[in-house]
Amino acid sequence: xxxxxxxxxxxxxxxxxxxxxxxxxxxxxxxxxxxxxxxxxxxxxxxxxxxxxxxxxxxxxxxxxxxxxxxxxxxxxxxxxxxxxxxxxxxxxxxxxxxxxxxxxxxxxxxxxxxxxxxxxxxxxxxxxx
Numbered sequence: 423x424x425x426x427x428x429x430x431x432x433x434x435x436x437x438x439x440x441x442x443x444x445x446x447x448x449x450x451x452x453x454x455x456x457x458x459x460x461x462x463x464x465x466x467x468x469x470x471x472x473x474x475x476x477x478x479x480x481x482x483x484x485x486x487x488x489x490x491x492x493x494x495x496x497x498x499x500x501x502x503x504x505x506x507x508x509x510x511x512x513x514x515x516x517x518x519x520x521x522x523x524x525x526x527x528x529x530x531x532x533x534x535x536x537x538x539x540x541x542x543x544x545x546x547x548x549x550x551x552x
């Protein structure tokens with residue numbers, strides 16, 4: 423589950439161009455009515471839709487098909503020094519919901535090394551929309 427910490431935090435819009443993926447969100451904003459709650463949904467290139475990910479909400483996905491491609495539109499550029507995350511297995515998301523026959527998933531070494539949610543102190547605070 424990825425995000426950028428302040429002052430480089432950003433919102434993003436995510437859509438699936440091809441293939442299928444389980445998309446997961448985890449609210450890390452202290453004071454939010456949904457703080458520490460997760461949500462997941464399936465994105466499919468055959469039935470395009472977009473997901474809005476607010477600042478302070480971690481995002482991740484698990485590709486369910488070969489050649490799955492997601493497109494992100496972010497409100498700021500990638501800042502490698504402010505790039506952070508929490509381990510996907512600690513987010514409370516069923517990454518393989520509704521999918522049968524998927525073997526051992528591949529995970530990048532970077533994602534495998536991310537801290538568990540319990541070991542993470544959030545820098546994000548919820549602000550009411552105006």
